[in-house]
Amino acid sequence: MHKKIALPLAVVLVLLITLSVGIPVSAAERIYQYDFEEDSTSDTFEDLLMYDFFDYKLPANTNSTATIQEEGDNQFLALEGYVSIRSWDEMQDYPYTFSLDIRQSVFNNIGFFVRGITPGEMTVINPRNANKEQDFDYFEVDWYTQNGGKNGTTTIGGSGIFVFPQENAFRVGVKVYREDGLTISSEYYDxxxxxxxxxxxxxxxxxxxxxxxxxxxxxxxxxxxIVLSGPGKQYDTDNTTSFSYFETAEIQDASGNAVLTVQNTRVNSGASQLAIGVRNVALQIDNVSVSYEVPDNATPAPEEPDETEAPEETDSAPTPDASEATRTPAATATPTSGADSDESDSFPLGLVIGIAAAVVVILCVIIIIAVKKKKK
Known part of the structure; x- marks a missing residue:
């Protein structure tokens, strides 16, 4: 009789082990740090360690560059001309931190973005640019006022939350949907x-x-x-439904006081592309860091970059609505050590649970067999 009991228990044992091993209960912490100390001054962008995480665009025929430079015992990445640096993958719905060190001597046409969408995924025909299909890369202006827009301003970038450093302020804002212009504009607070x-x-x-x-x-x-609400917003005039946006963004100060509330944003509500945009100026960056935590099976493989072309601008290139000033370049910065890493504090908890369950079942089988033998 004990065989009739032991067989079903053995089946249960196998099922428990199989299910416990297959349940993805662990999460991996990813940390990517780039201090450029291991890169060479002769490297192209594709040779840099940060190319593992960040794609780039340097339009042809613009003398745009992204090169490693040395200053004392420090190395950093110097950007000049038209440059877009953006994460290969849009960060999905999990918390992350994006940090970088910045040095600049101009205060116009430089922007740092999160919650963007990949340039080219949403395009608009631009009558003021030879009817070019405008893809709104992070160094491109949105051509809003140049196309008759009356309810916003022209800045670089086509989506996301941005920070534009100004000579006397940090301009914090969001890209927004507007019915006029090319439907992309900006709202911000200094x-x-x-x-x-x-x-x-x-x-x-x-x-x-x-x-x-x-x-x-x-x-x-x-x-x-910036407090975001109303995810899933889409706009009928867009030529794609692949992305959705937050309806509302409330910009707050450090004390939590609302200083600006914006409706109809172009802030990605489903994911977040991290980006740097530089338009025909110079910028230096160092100690770029991205950290986040995701399930072990949620990190997609990067894709190869598209070939880049020079911006086609038949009219005079529009200037974003911001003042420009210059400062003396900075002195040597203290380098921060860092290297690419892919660390995980996860532990196969599912496997442990399965083994524990298996031990319990085996003990039950042994006890049942012993009891049956004793009764005989």
């Missing part, structure tokens, strides 16, 4: 520079995104928080 802040050296800019709130800090001081 926050005063933090107390004691100076552009004379590299400074740190950090974005922390939990899915509905994006916090922005400068040199570890909270500058602003």
């Amino acid at each position: 926050f005063p520079l933090p107390e004691g802040f100076s552009y004379d050296n590299f400074y740190n800019l950090e974005f922390t995104d939990n899915g509905t709130e994006v916090s922005i800090s400068v040199n570890d001081q909270l500058l602003s928080k």
